[in-house]
Amino acid sequence: MAIPKALRRLIRNAVLDLDGYVPVEPVEAVAERIGKPVDEIIRLHMNENPYGTSMRVQEVLASFDHYQEYPDADQRVARERIAAYTGAPSQRIIIGNGSDELIDLLLLATIDPGDEVIVPTPTFGVYESRTPLFGGVVRRVPRTADFDLDIDAITQAVTERTKLIFVTAPNNPTGNMPTTQQIVRLLRTGALIVADEAYYEFSGKTFLPLAREFDNLVILRTFSKWAGLAGMRLGYAILPDALAAELWKVKQPFNVSTAGLKAIEAVLDDIDYLQQTVNRIKIERGRLYRGLRKLNFLQPYPSQGNFILCRVTRGDAHDIHRRLERRGILVRKYSDPDLRNYLRITVGRPEHTDALMAALRGMAGEI
Ligand SMILES: Cc1ncc(COP(=O)(O)O)c(C=O)c1O
Structure with a gap:
């Protein structure tokens, strides 16, 4: 228009x-x-x-009777449940309005005008579409002919302005996983590596154990896919301690609704x-x-x-x-x-x- x-x-x-x-x-x-x-x-x-999601989630949402109250800005109980599910300490977890919101929060917390974000393509479109809004410059690095990450090309694309490298694991839409060696090579660049594990429950593979060794790894997960809750908009990030504290500053206090927080508790109580x-x-x-x-x-x-x-x-x-x-x-x-x-x-x-x-x-x- x-x-x-x-x-x-x-x-x-x-x-x-x-x-x-x-x-x-x-x-x-x-x-x-x-x-x-x-x-x-x-x-x-x-x-x-x-x-769909489990009956338990539907029952919990229908019987909860405190919707007049603001949600817990600290997301305390839901984060503890996620901590138990993932094995990551709860102070390193932030829940977002879908993992889409967490992508925005990461950009908001890291990007100064002109900073660079590396996106190995083809992949999920949100990384590329949101970056310019925060003043970031997208550096697209094409995958190889069989959609593998081109690690040499990615490391060559890293400059002193590179803040984030998005790696989707498994990748949407190509379905393949990066290897641990590839992720380690990317972690060694010093940029923040965002491993988007939106489909983790279907692959059964996670890079979370690398967080013990590297303090520049972010894991993104969502309840949209495996847990049948796309309509509730619930995702979470597992962050290095210091970065979690910074993201906590930029997050809207009530970014996740009470219904969303209750749904997470119910889902993780009904994992079977x-x-x-x-x-x-x-x-x-x-x-x-x-x-x-x-x-x-x-x-x-x-x-x-x-x-x-x-x-x-x-x-x-x-x-x-x-x-x-x-x-x-x-x-x-x-x-x-x-x-x-x-x-x-x-x-x-x-x-x-x-x-x-x-x-x-x-x-x-x-x-
Ligand atoms: C790789 C990837 N990351 C994130 C998302 C968004 O998930 P959410 O619904 O939690 O915002 C999707 C959804 O398609 C996805 O494919």
């Missing part, structure tokens, strides 16, 4: 220059467009947990149920991968997350996306030129895999 000159003057250039986040079309709008009831739409586009859903998703990931591999127009990549990236080897990714959408199946497509001919498919329930595979097999002759 064209902005009047008088108003333009009042807005920061970093904001004027920002492309802005283009949200995924709401599922209600898609349903209306394709003429299907919303609850028949199969959501394989947002890496959500198709089993959620672990079962994680196991089911991991089994289904194998079945989906094997099914996708049999198609002669998609090349799936092995994944340690709850999603599988596919290269479209025949036909056009956006066309396949459209055809699936017409059948009520949503997958993730990309406008980023690096990923223009790829699709990311979230692992759903077995019946979702069946519907997806039937739709894909049905279109094999047409594309």
